Amino acid sequence: MWLTSKIKQVLLVLKPGVVTLKYPFVPRPVPDTFRGAPYWDHTKCVGCGGCANHCPARTIMVRDICQEIRVMMYDGSRCTYCGRCADVCPENAITMTNKYELATDDKYDITETMELFMLTCQRCGRCYEMETKNAIDRMDLRGYRYDNIEARTVIRKTTDQFEPKVFQETAQFKRPEKL
């Protein structure tokens, strides 16, 4: 009993041999469906902000610095690579690449910023009308949005509900260093 199971164990070990991969000396290829670092195609992006509203980790910030320019920033340091942004993007401007060696000591290596030129409606002079029912409003993007890009915080308030106080608070917010 004891001996036979020991023989079986020896066979169990000998048969597969060495299976350890040679990584990092030999790169490990990943499947096409892999969810690596997301990539934004600025030529396709329409700046709807759907990705910013669906990101569970709040890594995508939107700031309208003026009527025509919307800045979108992706902060990879918090990203969980769930790929939800790529799912919801109506223009397929976001793709999950196969990059996974993303460790870095400079957070700007994994930060992406886009400045998008937004059109103004020729009829009313606004980006779009502040109704309550259209698709963009449902995405919580009424008016201009002003996330705190410096502090990398999503405030998710737009001009109709924006308070400078909230902005100030997030800018000054510091996690207590000493508990």
Add this chain to the structure above:
Amino acid sequence: MNTIESVTQTLKSKFGDAVKATETPTGNRLVVDIDGAKVKDVSKEIMSLGARYMVSIGYDNISRDNTLGLIHTYAFDKEQFALMLRMSAPADNPVLDSITPDTPNAGWSEREYQDLLGFKFQGHPKPKKLVTADDWPDGIYPLRKDVPHNLVPPAAEDVAYQLDEAPPGTTTIPIGPFHSSLHEPNHWALYVDGETIKGCDYRGFMTHRGIEKLCQTQLSYNEIPFVAERICGICGSVHACCYAQAVEAATGLVIPKRAEFIRTIMLEIERLHSHLLWLGVAGHLIGFDTVFMQAWRVREQIMWFCEKLTGNRKTYGMIIIGGVRRDITPEIRSELETICKNLEKEITTIHKAVAGDTAIHKRTKGVGYISKEDTIKWSLVGPVARARGVDIDARKDHPYASYGEVKFDVPVVDSCDVWATVLVRILEMYEAIKIIRQCLQKMPEGPILLEVPEALPAFKHMVMMVEAPRGEATHYVITGEENRPERWRVRAPTYPNLQGVPSMLMDNQFADFPIILGSIDPCFSCTDRVAVVDVRTGRKSLVGKRELEELSRKYKK
């Protein structure tokens, strides 16, 4: 044989006016509103009908009627329904009778709401702190709505958890918070007489992440599955699936059939790799590293397959409310079939090599004994219960996803020791492969994701059970208004099982502690998911915090 009607009738006739209202939100859920003063008797009656206690849920209802709500949930496993016993207590004096003397497993739930909501439970045998940090200020109850989610109260120095008094004639051996036999931080004080364990005390909840509070105040419905998945590194899909099903059932969403099958496949894949992982860990804990290396080698091909299917080795992100995110293509399907074939062969080889090994028998047989009666009394779940001859399995007892449409056996072994848990888990792997094969065959074509309506109805209650590899995971959802749940309670399988460990440890050898604790496949971070900041432990330190800081500064230079 109990039915929803018979239980309702029994409770109404026995307690009359104390039963205020009953409601059946779905065909297999019964909500009973009772007068809080009678909770002890009603609970005793329900338990005597053959129910199994699951978990309690406390919630803040102050803004609506100035009360705190409490719900005890029970499962009638053979009769396939669950009972939610709902009561409330005034917010200024939330005192209720404790049900712990009759149902010992409620002990932790009640202590949790003592810490988090400010409930007082009369007659609780051990009303100590459970969840919040030792230096958490009195009178701040983090789960109440008026406490912000990012509150960081000032820390106090030199507060420590008071461990239980050691029985006379024993020596205390501290294990943890960091110890080579524990995979996650938690603290055990073992009271030993020579080499024999005579008792223990546990202080855990050191990896709190405040997930429930965060999700109730910050995230939206379909962002929560991604957080739910991170409750546990191994059974991620289980929690995401359980949460999604609870919301779907509460709001009456019916997801496409194909999505249900894909969910089932994901859950079974997870069971396969979790059991292989556990088998490796168990081998490692008793110093048998051959099993460890080989089980993990076999496991690797599932991980690679998952990477291909979902885009990641773990935290698959597959399950959201309304269905699943990625489809199983014909190519993936044929690959999964090949993997099932390989796995079956490999698992059989490991099974044969392990089953006859006398060294393993000596380390596991008769170790960690807990009788069938005690298992039922402590409401233990999953492989731990099935290794004690208790035939419960949420997949059979409360069918969800597509488990109702596939045939499989639930392995039950009744030697009541660690060896039985090894066997149960190995046998379950064969069943998992069987289920995956049937699902691949029976899976209908069609959509995989349902468009979720904009506003889901608010204040619907639903409890959902999903059989995780470690046992039954229970999620309770109260839907809310602002596109997020009003209350979301997670009970991971380790939560009840860990409460049974003191009974398993009793009179065993000290050297068997790692494998006994390991036999429940403990997942402390699952259990510790609630509170708000980290806990300073009950270590009996000789150096104070300040001195420790100075010391570390000195050595850093």
